[in-house]
Amino acid sequence: MIKIVFMLALMSMVLPVNAEIYKCKTNDRVMYQSTPCTQGASDEVDIYIPSVPDNSFEPGDIPDDDYKEERRQRWAEEQKRLNEKSKAIREERLRQERFKKMIWHHEVAIGMTKKQAERSWGKPCDINRSVYASGVHEQWVYCTGKYDRQYLYFEDDELTGMN
Missing domain, CATH: 3.30.1450 (Beta-lactamase Inhibitory Protein; Chain:B, domain 1)
Known part of the structure; x- marks a missing residue:
């Protein structure tokens, strides 16, 4: 029983994720990968993640x-x-x-x-x-x-x- 409660608690935790994406150009092909390119120049790609406004509603909430x-x-x-x-x-x-x-x-x-x-x-x-x-x-x-x-x-x- 304790194992189940522990697993549920672990699964419910939300951790921020940091990931870097690299854009690699080789032989007129463009590839995106998580590691820097081995050949040629690599550009780091910024990923925009929109933030949730503080006054937003939860999925189950009804405004009025x-x-x-x-x-x-x-x-x-x-x-x-x-x-x-x-x-x-x-x-x-x-x-x-x-x-x-x-x-x-x-x-x-x-x-x-x-x-x-x-x-x-x-x-x-x-x-x-x-x-x-x-x-x-x-x-x-x-x-x-x-x-x-x-x-x-x-x-x-x-x-x-x-x-």
Whole structure:
């Protein structure tokens, strides 16, 4: 145990390091080394090590409480956004599962796509299409008897009404 404490104490000590670097030129090559050059002239290179100002913060320090509060608020907003997004995804999955069951029972519901409505009721007898600046509106006509008709109304690709 004493050896471990001693080793940790030794490793935590910071000692200043002095090193000299020499720049050597030989045969049109420049080399940097820690010993003076054996041939030719050698220049000692000064290495600039910036000092840390006295008022600097340690890595774990936070300058003020406002910064903490701002980070906490940003985190809370991000969590709220992620929760809303995952809730919307869950709701859409449940909606699609409900639509699958309805297709199986040959039923339609507001919000279905054209493809889902066609899977549920089949191809319509007639399609009346109107194109406006706001989008494409379609009326699908299903012939259920000699004179009986059922209608599905779509805006773009979504079922918006039925009759």
